[in-house]
Amino acid sequence: MRPRTRAIVFLVAAAGVVVLLAWGLAGLPRFGAYHGVYGREINAHGVHQRHATNVVNTIVFDYRGFDTVGEEFILFAAVIGVPLLLRHQRDESDVSGHDWAEGRSAPGTSDAVRVATLGLIAPSVLLGLYTVAHGQLTPGGGFQGGAVLVAPALFVYLAGRFLMLRSVHPMHALDFGEGTGAAGFVVVGLVGLVAGAAYLSNAFPKGHVGSVLSGGDLPIINVSVGLEVAAGLTLVLYEFLEQTLLVRRR
């Protein structure tokens, strides 16, 4: 196709897209306009029904709990897939024996990075645990808190060396944490069945609105999802580092 023909085809297509886009945008509701009947219903009854002030958490782990079980296993499958793909292949080797910048020593981790990350390890652990534990009360929950708990692992890696991370994060504990976390959610759901109601319906005492142990099974689910996400994501990070190191060593 000649450039001239190509330009004409593009201009016609682009004009079409612009018209369609403008037409669609013109029909959008105003910014912040909300037509969701379902949302209003949950806002009106959510706190009363589940004694949990973070309605988002109630939706994710109760009203839409079954969806979330599925989502959790998407992450679970992804985490299983990473070690599988990154496993140490038999014929794999690396060429890092060749020095591409001879006579120039690689700069080590700067003291600034080291001090800053060392100082951030403890606060990030605390923030992660807080986010998990208060999931049913304030913004946050198992997924968010679990993801925050990956940060300390990154900080340990940045502050020290990979080998140090290796001694802090034993593989078996991570595997165990990931499995237990994923299974915990499913088991909590089964408790609802055993109690004679639907899967994932609450069978635990609901407690007082606003206290840490309120919301029935929500805190238990938050902790188990937090465990799964934290262990799973750390495992992925660990696998990447481990694999690079193993290949390089040969």
Added chain:
Amino acid sequence: MTVGVVQAVAMTLVGVLALAVVVTRNPLHQVMVFGLFGSSLAVFFLVVQAPDVSLSEIVVGSAALPAMFLLTLAKVRNRERRG
């Protein structure tokens, strides 16, 4: 509800940084710009009253995902040198 100043600034930032991610050609630079884009998205979620989503975005978009990209880049580069 109309668009407030803070929301407008956050939206513009998201748009500009998203464009910046696309026009950055060097993968290493792109990862860094992507981290900034993730942070701007987190700010945007916060100012439209979705703190739960914002929290996830901070960790996933501005830390975990760029870290994985960096590790992948490091790995790919090692392999490229061999060839």
